[in-house]
Amino acid sequence: MEVRTRIAPSPTGDPHVGTAYQALFDWVWAKKNGGSFVLRIEDTDQARSTQHSEKAILDSLEWLGLNWDEGPGVGGPYGPYRQSERLHIYREHSGALLEKGAAYRCFCTKERLGSMRDSRRSGAGSGYDRLCRDIPAAESERRARAGEPFVIRMKAPLEGDCVFTDLLRGEIRKAWETVDDQVILKTDGFPTYHLAVVVDDHLMRISHIIRGEEWINSVPKHIHLFNAFGWEPPVFCHLPLLRNADHSKLSKRKNPTSITYFKQAGFLPEALLNYLGMMGWSMPGDEKFSREEMMRDFRLEDITLGGPVFDAAKLRWLNARYIREDYTPERLLPVLENWGLNRGHILDVLRISQTRLETLADWGALTSFFFSDSVPIDPALLDMKGCSAAEVQEVLQQAVWLIEGMYEISSQSMEEMFRDMSAKLGLKLRDLTRPFYVAISGSRASTPLFDSMALLGSDMCRMRLRRAIEVLGPVTAAAQEAAEVRFAALFGRAEPEGGETDTGT
Ligand code: GLU
Secondary structure (H helix, E strand, C coil): CCCEEEECCCCCCCCEHHHHHHHHHHHHHHHHCCCEEEECECCCCCCCCCHHHHHHHHHHHHHCCCCCCEECCCECCCCCCEHHHCHHHHHHHHHHHHHHCCEEEECCCHHHHHHHHHHHHHCCCCCCCCHHHHCCHHHHHHHHHCCCCCEEEECCCCCCEEEEEECCCEEEEEEHHHCCCCEEECCCCCECHHHHHHHHHHHCCCCEEEEEHHHHHHHHHHHHHHHHHCCCCCEEEEECCCECCCCCECCCCCCCCEHHHHHHCCCCHHHHHHHHHCCCCCCCCCCCCCHHHHHHHCCHHHCCCCCCECCHHHHHHHHHHHHHHHCCHHHHHHHHHHHCCCHHHHHHHHHHHHHHCCCCCHHHHHHHHHHCCCCCCCHHHCCCCCCCHHHHHHHHHHHHHHHHCCCCCCHHHHHHHHHHHHHHHCCCHHHHHHHHHHHHHCCCCCCCHHHHHHHHHHHHHHHHHHHHHHHCCCCCHHHHHHHHHHHHHHHCCCCCCCCCCCCCC
């Protein structure tokens, strides 16, 4: 059997190091076995998927050299490789499940599901109460034909155990009665993750599903679907989750997680890849190894489940080794130019700094923050008229969240954001932006804030704002929660939907 692995990112945010981590292991396993590595874009959550995010993910994988044999831009025999282009396939397959009695139409309204969830929250049990499960086929057909809106749910078995094997964990057993009748096709005709992933992994002939541990709870739902279709499931291998230093799941509040950030912060792709290869697997011998060396020695069963800690300091150390050991100055120069020391970028910086240069030599100090990762921040300069440090932290955090909701930032969008914040918070624009100059550039006397932020880009700005929050001291969980509530009230950002979300596990 040909080894075929896949990475199946959802384009709903920044390109995450966790995606690159999985992609590396999938890539190595496929290549080691002379097989194929497939990239599939899982964009069935239309409300959250964006082209911008998809492009950022593809660019990041390319930057890392994790080239795919089949997928967007490359094509392949089992395409299309974007789920939004495969809707007819999911519709057909959910229809087949209806006919077999392995799925059913559910006509419950949003209101009913909402009140069911509320009453369940206080009591036992979770998930759907299966009210529509036993509607006779003829009645279900009639109601659908009469135009009543419905979703399709899988009919999970009620008795016995679901048993499957994870390559790293061995046999896993879960009582079927604890498995929810998950929605597989939504009212708008889009599949949920669970249906699409099973149908695609089968049709794309995936032999090994190597992905993050967070999906392991979904496997019983997938097993039910594989069984219902009469298909053989692939081999499951769930990689350990990457963790923060405190062993919580890797999160952007505690660690940089966006690949775009690492690129901008001057990490070399080969060093980042090497570091990701050390997560849950160790190379016999030197910690510095190439992908080809990894391929030679790698075995899936040698992955350990200890919860690898993503340690940015260790990554820096490894990156330094690459710079020192693998490059002559002559070879490093073009890499540096490509990173940020090129005419185009320097000209962009010059455009917004020229009027502040008294001598040419002012260039260095004035613009160094454009060519840096973090900037040194004096906490005393992070003040805002009449506000406590905690209030400044909250305002910085609000900007982080607002920027997170934008795909790309421009000078104009930054100006609009700050004007909106200033109106809503009742702060003068000048007072509001004061600590932001310091957070972004390290100084109060720098180049214009909105232009500078646009040039630095969303990832780097958010990172610097987060660092400024840190410099001001720890934020308690209670303060964070209160800030989230105030943010939602002030800026009208809806809470993520509970319950019937696309990938609800
Ligand atoms: N679309 C899922 C994600 O964004 C893929 C999960 C899987 O690999 O099955 O991670």
